[in-house]
Amino acid sequence: MNMSGKTTAMALAAIIWGTLAGAALAQGAGDKEIFINTKDIKWGDAPPSVPKGAKLAVLQGDPGKSGPFVIRLMLPAGYKIPPHAHAQNESLTVISGTFYFGTGDKIDMSKAHALSAGGFHALSAGDHHYAFAKAPTVVQVNGTGPFDISYINPADDPQTAKR
Numbered sequence: 001m002n003m004s005g006k007t008t009a010m011a012l013a014a015i016i017w018g019t020l021a022g023a024a025l026a027q028g029a030g031d032k033e034i035f036i037n038t039k040d041i042k043w044g045d046a047p048p049s050v051p052k053g054a055k056l057a058v059l060q061g062d063p064g065k066s067g068p069f070v071i072r073l074m075l076p077a078g079y080k081i082p083p084h085a086h087a088q089n090e091s092l093t094v095i096s097g098t099f100y101f102g103t104g105d106k107i108d109m110s111k112a113h114a115l116s117a118g119g120f121h122a123l124s125a126g127d128h129h130y131a132f133a134k135a136p137t138v139v140q141v142n143g144t145g146p147f148d149i150s151y152i153n154p155a156d157d158p159q160t161a162k163r
Helices: 003-024
Strands: 055-061 067-075 079-085 090-096 098-103 113-116 120-123 129-133 137-145
Touching (some): 090 098, 098 137
Antiparallel strands (some): 055 067, 079 129, 090 120, 098 113, 098 129
């Protein structure tokens, strides 16, 4: 993807994340204290920048804008996120299930690290990685926005890949 295409994709992703975050900001807006019980989390479809099937909840901040955010992703069994990178650092905590995480430009399920509930992974900006869940899994991502995702192989990008 050329630089213009990446810029357009990043802008679109920021708009989508911002739109999704709008409804959820009531959960974690502003500088106020935030208390959210599991049963009160508001889930919606994840944005089209990630493969279909995941659900997303914004717990704090707005991942489409500059500044800190906290989101949760609910992944169905068999869910895969192809190799990609992010422009910002992020930290990931497994809330439930097992999340498999690997580094590199190609998915190699045999080399992925299994992180069970409570497991943690810190990721530096620009690191190439992939992830998958064999069973239903929930992960929490803490980062600084705007959140973006750049697929190593442009054909893996669900926004541009032929369906």
